[in-house]
Amino acid sequence: MTDTYELFAIKYARRDGWRSDNFIGGDDDHASAMPLDYYVWVARNAQRSVLIDTGFSAQTAAKRGRGVLRCPIDSLRLIDIDPDSITDTVITHLHYDHVGNFALLQSSRFHLQEPEMHFATGRHMKYPHFGHHYEPEDVAQMVRMNFAQRVVMHDGPAEVAPGIELQPVGGHTPGLQVVRVKTARGWVVVASDASHFYENIEKRRPFSNACDVCQMLEAFDTVYLLADSKEHVIPGHDPQVLERYPAPSKELEGIIARLDVAPQTHAD
Template sequence: MKASAESNGSAVSVWSVKYGERVVHKSDVFHDYAQYGVPDGDLEMDYNFWVIRSQGKIILLDTGYDIPKRDWLGEISVTPTPDGLDILGIDPADVSMVITSHYHYDHIGYLALFTNAQIVSAQAEYDYWISKLRADDLEGEFSTEDDLQPVLEAEAQGRLRLVTEKTEVFPGITVYPIGGHCPGELLTKVETAGGGLILTVDAAHFYEQIEHEWPFFAFTDLDEMKRGLSFINELSRTTGATIVPGHDARVRGRFPAAAGAAGQIATVLA
């Protein structure tokens, strides 16, 4: 099925697709939570990737990971990425671009499936992880050699595009390198008929981080993460775009489920 190639953005659809979940405590996921003096509580954490369809192309933001193979933090598998794509009727060979928000295990786990896609990553993320890989220094890190190998394969095949600044990587899809959680997180902004969407992924995991600019517990640079949260809010203020946090289960309450079988796993953001 081909979407019509319209340049006004009306043909753009953006879905978040859930592949896993776990329950976390606020005090575990927000940096120095005690400083805020508010009660602790549970948060439902979703693990997602995103599907953008525009001008007849299929573009993914992230690719999930194989939870049954290794549940890093006690994640529970819901629908593995290959099964999720099958439900959505997407053949990995037809995906033309994969934007990697960053190289943590839960975001690039199935990258090797997308053999025809251009891989878009931040140069800073590539530099950080590939130098660690080459130095055999990944012990205790949030990524493995298996996770990073498809990045090198894409590079060897001329399919890797590294960005160093705000870049429109596809008409209506702009990425912004934004550090903090890791050296080269990419924020992705998508123009749709209903307005802009800012897909923060791990630059803001939960709504609290946007509402209060609360940093996440895992960071490579805390000040950079705080500046990143301010930047997200500023970008939303100046463009009117809606912010969608990357791991917050409440997103599914704010947007409708997809129609039919896809509705088990997919939420329609636009």
């Protein structure tokens, strides 16, 4: 069917961290590690492949001291997707780890919520609390691509293609959007940074980096309403995604997860 997709999470980087880093107010368990994985996602059927986020570039990784395991765009080839075949890319928000690598997507247009562009080019970027999470060159490149008619700015819910829907939720950033994808197992929501980890949404514990905490809490409810069940929600940075869902092949274990099939393991 043209409105049903295979859905994949591709891990391209990893960062060490602690539980106390990942919740507003910290955490009572200060000594336990809680690393972040960095992903891009792609929905595919016989008609199209739609990329969700593009990941940071090698240059940004070097600047910020981040280790890159693989190029997020070239990694599409691991599941037989030619990056030049991508005609639509959703940018959930403009934080450095979700946007970049534009030169590797010559054929794509980019779907972005307009309030996110306003925020990233507006007065609040002078404050390090906000500006630190954006790369000025990535933001400038998005502006350039808008002049080149390669950006579709939405101001509210939108449909990218049949079976792929966008819903702005805010909270983490003013223009953060989640992506609802129709799969063989039902509607799956790629939550991106609406919930970095399963624990953020499942226990209603907001992530430490929030623009609007009230909106972040309300985003949890919106995500659950959009998904067919709690097991249809995919957080943005949780290493458990690769543990809960099977890889497309044995060779891709620990790198890519199939999200259009039922999870194989569950958290306690």
